[in-house]
Amino acid sequence: xxxxxxxxxxxxxxxxxxxxxxxxxxxxxxxxxxxxxxxxxxxxxxxxxxxxxxxxxxxxxxxxxxxxxxxxxxxxxxxxxxxxxxxxxxxxxxxxxxxxxxxxxxxxxxxxxxxxxxxxxxxxxxxxxxxxxxxxxxxxxxxxxxxxxxxxxxxxxxxxxxxxxxxxxxxxxxxxxxxxxxxxxxxx
Amino acid sequence: xxxxxxxxxxxxxxxxxxxxxxxxxxxxxxxxxxxxxxxxxxxxxxxxxxxxxxxxxxxxxxxxxxxxxxxxxxxxxxxxxxxxxxxxxxxxxxxxxxxxxxxxxxxxxxxxxxxxxxxxxxxxxxxxxxxxxxxxxxxxxxxxxxxxxxxxxxxxxxxxxxxxxxxxxxxxxxxxxxxxxxxxxxxxxxxxxxxxxxxxxxxxxxxxxxxxxxxxxxxxxxxxxxxxxxxxxxxxxxxxxxxxxxxxxxxxxxxxxxxxxxxxxxxxxxxxxxxxxxxxxxxxxxxxxxxxxxxxxxxxxxxxxxxxxxxxxxxxxxxxxxxxxxxxxxxxxxxxxxxxxxxxxxxxxxxxxxxxxxxxxxxxxxxxxxxxxxxxxxxxxxxxxxxxxxxxxxxxxxxxxxxxxxxxxxxxxxxxxxxxxxxxxxxxxxxxxxxxxxxxxxxxxxxxxxxxxxxxxxxxxxxxxxxxxxxxxxxxxxxxxxxxxxxxxxxxxxxxxxxxxxxxxxxxxxxxxxxxxxxxxxxxxxxxxxxxxxxxxxxxxxxxxxxxxxxxxxxxxxxxxxxxxxxxxxxxxxxxxxxxxxxxxxxxxxxxxxxxxxxxxxx
Numbered sequence: 001x002x003x004x005x006x007x008x009x010x011x012x013x014x015x016x017x018x019x020x021x022x023x024x025x026x027x028x029x030x031x032x033x034x035x036x037x038x039x040x041x042x043x044x045x046x047x048x049x050x051x052x053x054x055x056x057x058x059x060x061x062x063x064x065x066x067x068x069x070x071x072x073x074x075x076x077x078x079x080x081x082x083x084x085x086x087x088x089x090x091x092x093x094x095x096x097x098x099x100x101x102x103x104x105x106x107x108x109x110x111x112x113x114x115x116x117x118x119x120x121x122x123x124x125x126x127x128x129x130x131x132x133x134x135x136x137x138x139x140x141x142x143x144x145x146x147x148x149x150x151x152x153x154x155x156x157x158x159x160x161x162x163x164x165x166x167x168x169x170x171x172x173x174x175x176x177x178x179x180x181x182x183x184x185x186x187x188x
Numbered sequence: 189x190x191x192x193x194x195x196x197x198x199x200x201x202x203x204x205x206x207x208x209x210x211x212x213x214x215x216x217x218x219x220x221x222x223x224x225x226x227x228x229x230x231x232x233x234x235x236x237x238x239x240x241x242x243x244x245x246x247x248x249x250x251x252x253x254x255x256x257x258x259x260x261x262x263x264x265x266x267x268x269x270x271x272x273x274x275x276x277x278x279x280x281x282x283x284x285x286x287x288x289x290x291x292x293x294x295x296x297x298x299x300x301x302x303x304x305x306x307x308x309x310x311x312x313x314x315x316x317x318x319x320x321x322x323x324x325x326x327x328x329x330x331x332x333x334x335x336x337x338x339x340x341x342x343x344x345x346x347x348x349x350x351x352x353x354x355x356x357x358x359x360x361x362x363x364x365x366x367x368x369x370x371x372x373x374x375x376x377x378x379x380x381x382x383x384x385x386x387x388x389x390x391x392x393x394x395x396x397x398x399x400x401x402x403x404x405x406x407x408x409x410x411x412x413x414x415x416x417x418x419x420x421x422x423x424x425x426x427x428x429x430x431x432x433x434x435x436x437x438x439x440x441x442x443x444x445x446x447x448x449x450x451x452x453x454x455x456x457x458x459x460x461x462x463x464x465x466x467x468x469x470x471x472x473x474x475x476x477x478x479x480x481x482x483x484x485x486x487x488x489x490x491x492x493x494x495x496x497x498x499x500x501x502x503x504x505x506x507x508x509x510x511x512x513x514x515x516x517x518x519x520x521x522x523x524x525x526x527x528x529x530x531x532x533x534x535x536x537x538x539x540x541x542x543x544x545x546x547x548x549x550x551x552x553x554x555x556x557x558x559x560x561x562x563x564x565x566x567x568x569x570x571x572x573x574x575x576x577x578x579x580x581x582x583x584x585x586x587x588x589x590x591x592x593x594x595x596x597x598x599x600x601x602x603x604x605x606x607x608x609x610x611x612x613x614x615x616x617x618x619x620x621x622x623x624x625x626x627x628x629x630x631x632x633x634x635x636x637x638x639x640x641x642x643x644x645x646x647x648x649x650x651x652x653x654x655x656x657x658x659x660x661x662x663x664x665x666x667x668x669x670x671x672x673x674x675x676x677x678x679x680x681x682x683x684x685x686x687x688x689x690x691x692x693x694x695x696x697x698x699x700x701x702x703x704x705x706x707x708x709x710x711x712x713x714x715x716x717x718x719x720x721x722x723x724x725x726x727x728x729x730x731x732x733x734x735x736x737x738x739x740x741x742x743x744x745x746x747x748x749x750x751x752x753x754x755x756x757x758x759x760x761x762x763x764x765x766x767x768x769x770x771x772x773x774x775x776x777x778x779x780x781x782x783x784x785x786x787x788x789x790x791x
Contacts, residue, residue: 014325017402025394025432032440032483036476040455045471117452120471124455127447 019165023172026135030176033128034183040120041187047119048188051181052108055129058101059181062136065094066174073167076160085150088143088163091170095140102133125184132180136173142166225335227327228753232334233313234645237638239341240305241719247296252712254289257281259705261687275353283686284373287356290684291374292348294359295382299389300344302492302630304337307431310495310637311400311424313645317744318418320409320763322754325402329395336392340385347381355382358684360485363456363477367448370462380449383442390435390442397435400428409743411763415519416780418742418767419512422519423498426526427491434487434530441480448472475540482533489626490529493593494522496633497564500586502767503636504568506740507583508575509776511768511791514567521560528557538606539613547606554604561597565590576771580738581655582640588663589632595667596625599674614684617677620670628666635659638722643737647749648729654721658714665711672700741779742767766791 040046072087106126109115114122146166226232253272256265257280264279275285312330316323324330347354356374357365361382369376404425408417444455448469456477457469505512512518534542534550542550568590577583599621602608612618635658642650677683681694688694736745743763747755761781769778773788784790 012406014402014406017406018325018329018398021398021401021432022394025398025436028433029436029440032437032480036440036444036455036480039476039479040473043471043473116447117454120454123447123451123453127443127453131443 013161015161015165016168019168023169026172027176030128030132030180033124033131034180034187037124037128037183038187040124045119047121049112049114049121051125051184052105052112054101054105054108055181058098058105059177061094061098061101062174062177065091065098066171068094069167069170073160073163076163079158081150084163085147088146088150092140092143092147095136095143095170099133099137099140102129105129121188128180128184132173132177135176139166139170139173142169225331227323227331229312229316229323229327229330230645230751230755232330233309235334236304236308236312236337237645239338240301240309241722243296243300243305243341245716245719247293247301248712248715250289250293250296252708253281254286254293255705255708257286257686258688259702259708261689284353284356286686287358287684288353288374288378291356291358292354295344295355295386297627298359298488298492299386300341302627302634303393303431303488304389306630306634306637307424307427307491307495308334308337308396310420310499310634310641311396311428313641314420314744315400315403315424316407317644317747317755318421318742318767319404319407320412320743320760321403321407322756322760324399325407326399330399333392333395333399336388336395340388340392343381343385343388347378347385350377350381352376352378354378360478360481361445362481363445363448363474364460367445367456368460368462368467369449380446383446383449387439387442390439393431393435397428397432400424401432404428409760409763415516416763416766418498419501419515419518419522420495420498422522423494423501426522427494430487430491430494430526430529434484434491437480438484441477441484444480445477475537478537478540479533482536483530485536486533487529489622490525492626492630493633494525496589496630496637497522499633499637499640500568500589501571502742503582503586503640504571504590505768505770506640506738507580507586508572508577509770510571510575511770511772512567513570513573514563515766515768515791517563518567521563524560525557528553528560532557535604535606535609538609544606551604551606555601557604558597558601561593565594565597580639581650581652581659582636584656584659584663585632585636585639588659589629589636591663592624592629592632592666596621596623596629600625611680612677614682615677616673616681616683619683620673620677623673624666624670628670632662635662635718640738641744642722642725642729643732643749644744646726646729647732648725649732649737650725650729651721654717658718658721661714662711665707665714668707669704669711672704676700736779739777741765741769741777743780746779746781 068087069091072084072091075081075084075087106129109122109125114125116123116126143166146163149162221227223231226235253268256263256268265276266279268276268281269279272281272285275282275288281289312324315321344354352373354374355361355366355378356372357379361379365371366375366379369379404417404421408414444453447453448456452468454469454472456474457467457472458474460467460469501512501518532550532554534546535554538547538550568586572587599617603612603618603621639650639655642648676694676697679693679697681688681697689698732749735747735749738745743761746761748757763780764783765778765780767780768791769780770776772778773785
């Protein structure tokens with residue numbers, strides 16, 4: 001019996017597995033966007049410009065939120081539910097702040113004379129950054145659900161799987177943003 | 189909650205901690221939770237199948253309608269006006285309606301029937317049953333997957349009834365035609381609904397695909413090593429990988445197309461004049477869309493054909509009472525096809541101005557697909573070679589699959605050559621090629637699957653006599669319909685044209701086109717016979733009396749005839765051997781659940 005239990009422990013939880021495949025899938029979507037960007041860039045009439053500076057602030061925000069969700073996971077494992085609730089709230093707020101920063105970035109672009117229906121190089125920024133932002137907001141919704149669960153009194157769950165899944169996803173959208181930022185800064 | 193309950197019981201059984209006899213009693217089933225928002229993979233499979241059948245009837249009926257136009261371009265059919273209204277004024281289908289019908293036929297058959305209806309049905313039904321799991325990794329996501337498909341279906345269905353008609357720029361939805369509402373009547377709201385529906389469809393496919401992969405990798409019963417799985421599971425596994433990696437790229441392409449339509453961006457548009465007026469869009473590239481589209485579009489044809497291949501492998505081994513020939517080679521060739529699927533998309537674009545040097549690589553990679561395909565064909569033939577074949581409808585359709593896969597695959601070698609493609613592209617030759625190799629073959633695989641696993645789905649058998657009529661008429665009919673199209677195509681007759689009788693060079697095919705149309709009507713009628721057989725047998729078919737009617741080795745036949753949610757009433761059986769121990773050591777078949785004997789060789 002013991003060896004079988006050990007074997008069982010080595011297997012990762014199906015939900016986590018699904019998440020890893022989903023992350024591969026989302027990555028493919030952004031590979032689609034960024035390779036379209038590269039193809040387009042090699043053609044004539046490509047307009048290069050500086051990215052809005054606020055994107056660096058949003059990078060700092062999302063990096064901080066990765067740290068807070070990591071701490072939240074630690075607190076959950078240590079059964080410090082109060083700290084855990086505070087930390088996932090903070091993470092969700094940082095997620096929203098990130099989205100607001102991106103939105104401000106859009107208006108800065110517009111002010112630079114680069115609206116959505118302007119040059120293709122700018123349109124790409126709106127679409128790529130916009131779709132990424134939606135993925136971050138999806139993570140915020142997941143955190144709100146976790147938050148609701150944490151306050152539920154009737155059923156209490158002590159499984160760390162949901163928060164682990166949420167944390168992995170959160171780090172994923174963080175890394176995805178870093179990739180996009182580096183990509184968009186280099187391939188201008 | 190059944191999700192956690194199922195997972196929980198699954199793990200406990202895998203621990204081997206204690207017996208469970210109460211799986212069906214974990215939750216009370218209401219009508220809604222049992223038949224509508226069901227989380228039981230078997231019910232979801234039925235939902236996918238029946239929705240797929242409804243779509244198949246609609247899609248096939250559309251092909252009858254536009255074949256009437258191609259076969260009898262000068263005739264009028266007053267009844268057409270009564271069903272299509274102003275789309276068939278005076279009983280003759282208008283050009284706009286013709287394009288809409290062709291577009292919808294393609295969309296419906298490729299996505300709604302042969303993707304959702306085929307892999308949606310059988311991945312759902314067979315993966316948990318054949319790997320030995322209570323349900324999918326996430327039954328809730330599985331349920332969502334169906335309902336996203338249903339929503340996609342509703343939106344697509346609605347697009348058929350809007351005033352300007354459904355999308356009609358071809359199922360590939362190439363811009364600039366599809367990007368500009370002013371370009372044609374079929375590019376107005378129809379395209380928006382088409383894109384919305386397809387976005388929902390992609391979500392459905394991703395939710396399903398994630399589940400299939402994690403169930404296969406994570407939830408196999410004890411002893412079910414990857415190399416002991418039936419080939420069906422291997423094919424569903426590779427299908428899901430293809431879907432999960434290629435559908436998101438299609439979604440990217442669609443998002444950019446939607447932006448071009450509504451946000452004034454110019455991803456795909458440049459230097460366009462409509463009715464003498466220049467558009468402001470500049471700097472876009474229509475070819476960019478084609479790259480994004482075919483990066484999905486090519487894997488999509490394998491998403492369609494791989495499940496059929498898997499089921500045919502299984503049915504052929506069971507019905508010829510012989511182990512599958514070259515089990516590992518079958519897996520290897522599935523893997524090779526899966527890799528190559530991502531590296532050949534530009535062969536759809538040889539004549540778009542693609543760099544001929546680049547084209548040469550795509551020719552090479554395309555022709556390489558012939559190698560794994562030939563390995564598979566060889567293995568199917570050697571599997572039935574000298575076998576003791578039971579000619580059930582399922583095995584006939586499987587043999588038919590091998591036949592159409594060969595004859596349709598060979599023409600692929602022609603089309604895969606960029607130089608021959610200059611002559612053959614956009615002709616009826618292409619229609620003949622992909623309908624035989626992908627359309628007819630995938631349908632044959634699907635029919636084989638339906639006839640074979642119908643007892644597992646409904647606890648009854650389908651009528652075999654109607655099954656034999658269905659097979660022979662469809663088999664002969666399919667060749668009569670598509671074989672002549674090769675000649676038309678080689679003579680240069682273009683596809684998608686509303687009326688080719690104006691050209692002296694294609695007038696000679698008038699009689700041939702009439703003949704094809706008549707066969708189409710006949711074959712369509714026989715498919716309705718199949719649909720009748722299907723629904724009649726659900727309620728009145730011959731009842732199943734034993735658990736394992738086909739004397740098969742795989743796990744799905746160890747469940748009760750009417751298995752509840754959770755599949756096995758007791759513990760999940762343990763597996764000791766591969767799924768193809770037929771005619772071994774003087775025994776007809778040895779189930780996977782039987783331990784290896786002391787003097788027995790493992791395969």
